[in-house]
Amino acid sequence: ILNVEQSPQSLHVQEGDSTNFTCSFPSSNFYALHWYRWETAKSPEALFVMTLNGDEKKKGRISATLNTKEGYSYLYIKGSQPEDSATYLCASYNAGNNRKLIWGLGTSLAVNP
Amino acid sequence: GAVVSQHPSWVICKSGTSVKIECRSLDFQATTMFWYRQFPKQSLMLMATSNEGSKATYEQGVEKDKFLINHASLTLSTLTVTSAHPEDSSFYICSAREGTRREQYFGPGTRLTVT
Numbered sequence: 001i002l003n004v005e006q007s008p009q010s011l012h013v014q015e016g017d018s019t020n021f022t023c024s025f026p027s028s029n030f031y032a033l034h035w036y037r038w039e040t041a042k043s044p045e046a047l048f049v050m051t052l053n054g055d056e057k058k059k060g061r062i063s064a065t066l067n068t069k070e071g072y073s074y075l076y077i078k079g080s081q082p083e084d085s086a087t088y089l090c091a092s093y094n095a096g097n098n099r100k101l102i103w104g105l106g107t108s109l110a111v112n113p
Numbered sequence: 114g115a116v117v118s119q120h121p122s123w124v125i126c127k128s129g130t131s132v133k134i135e136c137r138s139l140d141f142q143a144t145t146m147f148w149y150r151q152f153p154k155q156s157l158m159l160m161a162t163s164n165e166g167s168k169a170t171y172e173q174g175v176e177k178d179k180f181l182i183n184h185a186s187l188t189l190s191t192l193t194v195t196s197a198h199p200e201d202s203s204f205y206i207c208s209a210r211e212g213t214r215r216e217q218y219f220g221p222g223t224r225l226t227v228t
Contacts, residue, residue, distance in 0.1 A: 004156075032215055043117065044219040089157075101217070103157040
């Protein structure tokens with residue numbers, strides 16, 4: 001059984017704080033790791049697709065790292081803003097799992113002004 | 114770019130009736146579309162994958178005769194929940210992928226309530 005776990009489940013930070021959260025995934029037969037940002041009542045927005053061990057990607061104040069050998073990815077937000085409030089989802093794509101994305105439960109981030 | 118629309122955004126129906134949900138890619142060709150379901154406090158669960166012009170591939174435990182999927186064009190897929198029952202009440206969300214690209218682009222989802 002393939003499980004993707006995210007921590008923490010929820011997070012409250014003050015505007016201007018930097019924060020990070022974790023996605024853990026099975027490392028065997030790894031193919032790709034996806035990060036999405038999901039605001040309430042909107043479509044999930046694709047942030048990153050990461051495939052290479054040691055990869056680091058950046059989009060504005062958001063960045064992510066990937067460790068495929070130990071099976072984890074970190075998402076960092078620098079200088080959080082209220083508009084960053086959303087649920088951040090990760091999903092793992094492993095070649096052995098019928099080639100489908102397996103999703104974590106997400107980390108719900110609330111940024112207080 | 115890469116916008117996916119989904120309609121309706123919410124629907125309430127009576128037990129025994131059928132409900133159709135539409136998923137459209139607005140600015141790209143969706144060669145593959147995915148239908149997910151999410152129950153409260155659970156993760157997105159893939160129901161089925163469809164390629165344009167082909168029959169959908171359903172995940173284990175998903176009844177293909179109950180959840181009818183049609184992907185007749187490169188911009189439209191529909192999910193019909195037939196003879197809906199209260200246990201079918203859930204959040205249904207589609208995503209689309211173009212060719213061999215890795216990204217999936219999501220619609221905003223449909224909240225189905227069966228009374």
